[in-house]
Amino acid sequence: MMPMTTECAPHEQADEATIARVQQSMPDTHTLARMSEIFGALGDPTRLRIALALCRQPLCVHDLSQILGVSESAVSHQLRTLRMLRLVTSRRAGKRVYYSLDDAHVYRLIEEGLKHAQER
Amino acid sequence: MMPMTTECAPHEQADEATIARVQQSMPDTHTLARMSEIFGALGDPTRLRIALALCRQPLCVHDLSQILGVSESAVSHQLRTLRMLRLVTSRRAGKRVYYSLDDAHVYRLIEEGLKHAQER
DNA sequence: TCAATAGTTGAACAACTGTTCCAATGTTCA
DNA sequence: TGAACATTGGAACAGTTGTTCAACTATTGA
Numbered sequence: 001m002m003p004m005t006t007e008c009a010p011h012e013q014a015d016e017a018t019i020a021r022v023q024q025s026m027p028d029t030h031t032l033a034r035m036s037e038i039f040g041a042l043g044d045p046t047r048l049r050i051a052l053a054l055c056r057q058p059l060c061v062h063d064l065s066q067i068l069g070v071s072e073s074a075v076s077h078q079l080r081t082l083r084m085l086r087l088v089t090s091r092r093a094g095k096r097v098y099y100s101l102d103d104a105h106v107y108r109l110i111e112e113g114l115k116h117a118q119e120r
Numbered sequence: 121m122m123p124m125t126t127e128c129a130p131h132e133q134a135d136e137a138t139i140a141r142v143q144q145s146m147p148d149t150h151t152l153a154r155m156s157e158i159f160g161a162l163g164d165p166t167r168l169r170i171a172l173a174l175c176r177q178p179l180c181v182h183d184l185s186q187i188l189g190v191s192e193s194a195v196s197h198q199l200r201t202l203r204m205l206r207l208v209t210s211r212r213a214g215k216r217v218y219y220s221l222d223d224a225h226v227y228r229l230i231e232e233g234l235k236h237a238q239e240r
Numbered sequence: 241t242c243a244a245t246a247g248t249t250g251a252a253c254a255a256c257t258g259t260t261c262c263a264a265t266g267t268t269c270a
Numbered sequence: 271t272g273a274a275c276a277t278t279g280g281a282a283c284a285g286t287t288g289t290t291c292a293a294c295t296a297t298t299g300a
Contacts, residue, residue, distance in 0.1 A: 019186045022173050034237040036165045043160025053142050066139050074289055076248055095246045095297050105236040112232045116225040117154040194259055215267050215276045
């Protein structure tokens with residue numbers, strides 16, 4: 001059985017179904033935006049190093065500044081980003097403000113990234 | 121026993137040890153760079169969507185272009201980035217070039233990111 | 241209260257990045 | 271071979287982003 005039209009489609013019929021199927025399997029816009037924000041946040045070397053340091057223990061801005069060799073202002077700016085994305089939490093102790101990873105999820109995400117980076 | 125100097129240190133003695141300990145626990149420069157490159161790659165919405173689509177099945181540039189609603193050139197450019205970071209692999213089939221996730225590590229990393237993004 | 245320490249904020253600037261456009265390459269089929 | 275399709279490559283442009291600098295708030299202790 002031949003189709004009525006003689007123009008051949010630029011693509012096989014199967015692709016349309018494939019496209020629809022894959023499209024439907026994609027996360028919703030909000031989740032997608034949040035995912036890329038999280039990955040993007042850890043994509044900056046300074047923020048990643050902050051997160052890695054906080055994997056060990058809670059630290060204040062001054063300590064992080066010393067550990068990374070970056071100005072306190074720069075650290076504070078990056079912590080703001082991480083805080084807004086709920087990757088870290090803060091608590092004040094006198095003059096100092098101590099930051100920690102928000103939850104175990106962040107820890108596991110970093111662990112997974114580390115594993116991938118170390119292979120090969 | 122009191123120290124000879126009367127000037128008080130701007131920080132407690134403990135912090136220096138803390139700084140050294142955390143610094144030593146940090147991954148080496150190369151691993152760190154690779155980690156941030158990987159996270160950064162998934163931090164771009166287009167590249168993340170490409171990776172998510174490839175979580176389902178291998179796809180060619182044309183299909184990805186349709187699925188994401190982005191020009192083929194843009195898709196190709198982003199695939200180049202993902203390929204250079206070894207997050208995806210390609211194989212030619214006739215005119216088409218099919219891309220897939222490089223390995224299970226990438227899949228798990230995306231899974232972990234998705235889980236984190238969906239909570240709360 | 242004042243001085244010192246700790247942290248935050250906003251503006252500005254340079255550096256980076258993603259998309260577009262167009263040309264070039266590679267592949268198939270007639 | 272020539273035409274059409276699929277992908278890649280480079281240049282250029284706009285938009286984003288990370289750091290710096292300086293000013294500002296907050297806390298402690300004298």
